[in-house]
Each structure stands twice: as C-alpha cells, then as structure tokens.
Amino acid sequence: MKKEAAFWKKINDKKVQCSLCSHNCKINQGKGGICGVRKNENGTLFTLIYGSASSLASDPIEKKPLYHFYPGTYAFSMGSIGCNFKCTHCQNYSISTADASVTYLKEITPDQVVELAKQHNCQGVSYTYNEPTIWHEFSLDSAKSAKKAGLYTCYVTNGYISPEPLREISSYLDAMNIDVKAFNDVFYRKVCKSRLEPVLNTCELAKELGIHIELTYLVIPGYNDSLEEVNKFCKWIVEKLDNKTPVHFSRFHPDHNMINVSMTPMETLLKIYKVAKEAGVLFPFLGNVYHGEYENTYCSKCGNICIERKNYNINLEGLSNGKCSKCGNNLPILISKYIK
Numbered sequence: 001m002k003k004e005a006a007f008w009k010k011i012n013d014k015k016v017q018c019s020l021c022s023h024n025c026k027i028n029q030g031k032g033g034i035c036g037v038r039k040n041e042n043g044t045l046f047t048l049i050y051g052s053a054s055s056l057a058s059d060p061i062e063k064k065p066l067y068h069f070y071p072g073t074y075a076f077s078m079g080s081i082g083c084n085f086k087c088t089h090c091q092n093y094s095i096s097t098a099d100a101s102v103t104y105l106k107e108i109t110p111d112q113v114v115e116l117a118k119q120h121n122c123q124g125v126s127y128t129y130n131e132p133t134i135w136h137e138f139s140l141d142s143a144k145s146a147k148k149a150g151l152y153t154c155y156v157t158n159g160y161i162s163p164e165p166l167r168e169i170s171s172y173l174d175a176m177n178i179d180v181k182a183f184n185d186v187f188y189r190k191v192c193k194s195r196l197e198p199v200l201n202t203c204e205l206a207k208e209l210g211i212h213i214e215l216t217y218l219v220i221p222g223y224n225d226s227l228e229e230v231n232k233f234c235k236w237i238v239e240k241l242d243n244k245t246p247v248h249f250s251r252f253h254p255d256h257n258m259i260n261v262s263m264t265p266m267e268t269l270l271k272i273y274k275v276a277k278e279a280g281v282l283f284p285f286l287g288n289v290y291h292g293e294y295e296n297t298y299c300s301k302c303g304n305i306c307i308e309r310k311n312y313n314i315n316l317e318g319l320s321n322g323k324c325s326k327c328g329n330n331l332p333i334l335i336s337k338y339i340k
C-alpha cells in the first residue's frame with residue numbers, strides 16, 4: 001500500500017533525499033531508491049509497501065536466531081519485499097529483489113498482526129525475511145500495537161538503519177539480530193553494495209538504547225573466513241559491545257548468484273568457534289550445522305549446559321530463575337513472563 005514516507009527531505013522541486021538508511025539515496029522524480037520500495041512521485045517520497053506482507057508465519061524465536069531472548073517462545077514472523085543490500089549470496093532473493101507490482105502481497109494492518117500473533121499462540125512479533133528497516137513506517141506502527149498488546153518485538157536486520165529511525169523505533173523494539181556479514185569493508189562494497197561502518201555503528205547504538213542484540217556472521221569460504229578477520233571481529237565485540245553478546249557463526253550454503261562457492265567446511269567453523277572463545281566471546285554458536293553441542297548455551301563459569309538445543313527444540317533444565325542450576329551463576333538470558 002502506498003503511503004507518504006518518513007525520513008526524507010526535498011532537495012529541489014524534482015529531487016528528494018531519503019535518510020531512512022545509510023545509503024541516503026537522492027531520488028529523481030518518478031524514480032525509486034536502492035531498496036526499490038520508496039519512490040519519488042511529484043516531489044514527495046512514498047513507501048510502496050505500507051502493510052504489504054509477502055510472508056507470514058509462526059516461528060520459534062530460536063530460528064531468528066535469538067538464543068538468549070525468551071527461549072522457547074514463538075514469534076509471529078512477517079516480511080515484505082525489497083532490500084537496501086544487493087548481496088550476491090542472498091538466501092531470500094525471491095522477495096528481496098521483488099518490486100511492488102507482484103501480486104502475492106497481502107495487505108495487513110497493525111491490529112491484524114496482533115490478532116494473528118494471538119491466534120497462533122505467539123508471544124511476540126518478528127520483522128524478518130526481508131530487510132525490516134525499509135518497512136519502517138509499517139513496522140513502527142505494528143510494533144507499537146504489538147507492545148500495547150503485551151507482545152515482544154524483534155528485528156532480523158542487516159543493521160543499515162540510520163540512527164534517527166533506530167532511536168524512534170527503539171522504545172517499541174525489544175531485540176535485534178544484526179547480520180555482520182564480514183569484518184572488512186571491501187566485502188561489504190563488493191558483495192553487498194554497502195559499507196561496514198554504519199552496521200557497526202548500529203550495533204553500538206542498539207546496545208546503548210537498551211535493545212537486546214545478538215549478531216550473526218555467515219561464514220563464506222574464501223570471502224570472510226580468515227581467522228584473523230574473525231579474531232578482529234570478536235575483539236571488537238568484546239571491546240565495543242559486551243563479551244556476553246551471543247554471536248552466531250552460520251554455515252554458508254550456495255545460493256542466488258554465489259552458487260560456485262562451496263558450503264563452509266565444518267573444520268573452518270570449529271576453528272572459528274575456538275577463535276571466538278579465545279578472543280573472549282562467552283556465547284559463540286554455530287548455526288546451520290545441527291551439531292547440538294555448538295548450539296547449546298554453556299554456563300560461562302562452570303560449563304554446565306544451561307540451555308540444550310536440538311533443531312529448535314530446547315531444554316531449559318540447566319537454568320533456574322535465569323541462573324545456572326549447577327553453580328548459581330547469573331546468566332544474561334531474558335526468561336520470564338513469556339515462557340510457556
């Protein structure tokens with residue numbers, strides 16, 4: 001649905017500038033921004049996707065992945081179309097590269113999202129599948145309704161949102177899983193057509209704003225898998241965020257325009273897990289590998305399994321009121337009113 005956009009200004013009679021994300025696109029009359037879902041019509045910037053959903057589903061919160069944020073709950077998950085990144089290896093390219101003329105979009109209101117979440121016995125709402133930043137006008141309204149109804153909210157995002165819209169939504173956003181796609185700007189420029197620094201700034205600002213954050217790093221052989229790069233990334237986390245930040249190192253599968261690169265070897269992931277631990281990251285995880293032991297949360301003091309995970313099934317017996325059931329260590333895991 002078309003609606004006047006937020007975060008834009010006129011440059012002249014024909015040109016506008018959008019400031020929703022760090023691309024800060026300057027857009028001529030009749031044209032769209034990089035994301036493909038914001039258009040300059042007669043000197044006014046419009047979003048073309050207010051309330052337009054491409055995908056709706058009930059997902060375990062572990063699927064986002066968010067491991068230390070109300071484990072065992074379900075998030076009503078929704079996405080639209082478009083993306084402000086152009087990743088060669090995009091795993092959701094059918095919706096991220098779609099334009100607003102596609103016929104499968106379902107128009108939905110913020111109140112309907114709440115109703116659907118409740119019908120599906122979900123404890124929260126997740127904005128995911130495509131980039132939620134570019135859905136800001138709707139995700140903000142929807143998050144406000146969700147919070148009012150007692151649901152939690154979370155973003156699965158590339159972190160390219162500008163500081164002002166992030167500050168605006170932060171009062172209604174409980175958690176973010178932020179993709180850090182590499183720890184080098186060359187990768188960002190070549191593979192994603194974007195830059196690294198704004199993503200790191202978003203991680204720091206989200207933390208400062210009190211949003212629960214977890215990071216995902218998709219390990220692509222030959223692109224971002226050097227142990228030196230991963231070590232720098234982990235040291236940055238410890239220094240600038242918190243050594244308790246959960247970090248998900250995910251296995252790459254060939255997709256979209258990167259089908260000639262092979263799947264990440266398990267050996268590489270194991271080395272990365274070790275590097276992360278040695279750099280001081282307390283809660284690294286390996287994703288897309290289904291080797292239970294690397295998906296578990298271990299007590300950072302005594303090593304007890306506090307949360308055991310197997311294919312989105314979890315066992316919380318190692319936790320007692322948010323503490324390790326063996327040694328009593330306080331764990332930074334949100335676990336309370338939403339738990340079933």
Ligand code: SF4
Pocket residue numbers: 018019020021022023024025032033034035036037038084134
């Ligand atoms: S949200 Fe879209 S139009 Fe706005 S700056 Fe980002 S890519 Fe450009």
